Amino acid sequence: MSATDPRPPASQPAAELFEFLCRMGDNTLVLGHRLSEWCGTAPALEEDIATANTALDLIGQTQMWLGLAAETEGAGRSADDLAMTRDAWDFRNLLLVEQPNGDFGRTLMRSFLFDAWHRLMLERLTLSGDPRVAAIAAKAVKEVAYHADRSAELVVALGDGTEESHGRMQAALDRLWPYAGEMLADDAIDRAMAEAGIAPLPSALADPWEESVRTTLTRATLTVPEGAFAHRGGKDGARHSEHLGHMLTTMQWLQRAYPGARW
Amino acid sequence: MVARPAPAPVPGALADRPVRRDGPPPATEGDVWALLSQIPDPEIPVISITDLGIVREVALDGRAVRVAITPTYSGCPATFVIAIAVEAALLDAGLTPTVTSRIDPPWTTDWLTEAAREKLRRYGIAPPATRGPEACPHCGATTVTQVSRHGSTPCKAQWRCDACAEPFDYFKCH
């Protein structure tokens, strides 16, 4: 099947756009893979199915984002090439999404923090000046709204649950909170995208993100950690955590061992 | 080195297969639509791909035909199978197909035909509605409870009837 119909605007910053599209696609790819690690082992059948379905949505979105990235790059690479043959330092995902699953509570907390951002980002990208970006966002946001509702619901259920579940959710929040700041920090790529009218500045999402996340966390009787320290280095590829490389050895094994294998 | 088995055939590489053809190829776009309406959804075979509202365009030019399909959910594995089925059906009918994917505007359950909703109901799947399933597809009771927001395929959720206690699939509003 061929790519999507809408055409690119006449002029745009191609190198920066490629970076931005890799950021979007690598977030969904890495989180999609992480969530798929629960397939068959989640604590309840319904949650197993829900987690696998969410992973599937994210992988589908990856095909669109990385497909457009490959098209933008124009170097003859495909979405699969980008996903399966780049090494860790070429990935542009947030540090948050590459963090290991931990227990189911930590997995949910990671999704909750990301989903709230993802929904806001996609809502704004539906208004992108690049119609191809807007089309992908319009498709993805319907799925992600569902993800965000579910992860928020479960964070409240488990946070405001038993002593055991509350403790685990608080520990998950304490551990993951320092990874949230990277989602809301601007860099040169973000500024180029904003100037070209392609994407919002991440900092413009900070207020609505904080508001929605804090409202849910209060309902979940969880305490937001103090301090504004934020780990950086995922979305610019400068300093991924060691976890990404380990994940890629599993995810990319087949294409590394049997280059070009298809089915 | 141990010899590995030959790779499986690549989906989409259908041009070389023997063609089954009875009668002349479709002459109008209406004929092509009629042909496509015979292709079942691979996961819910009681409804066709045209019932599902995922065929977005048919353009016929002599023997060449272009068909645009939209995915239901972006990661739905059935999308790929459907594209192959469409290509195969059109080749079998004597046409030269080009099947493309179109994501804009995004698929919505509003595009499900009325016939499709009735077929789903009879199959035991509650059709989409703004406020969740209107009734149990087994006994018709209206007191129903959500079990899970997700189900066996991306487009479904799991519900239970409070009257007959049977679980059922609900085709989510999307």
Ligand SMILES: [Zn+2]
């Ligand atoms: Zn019933």
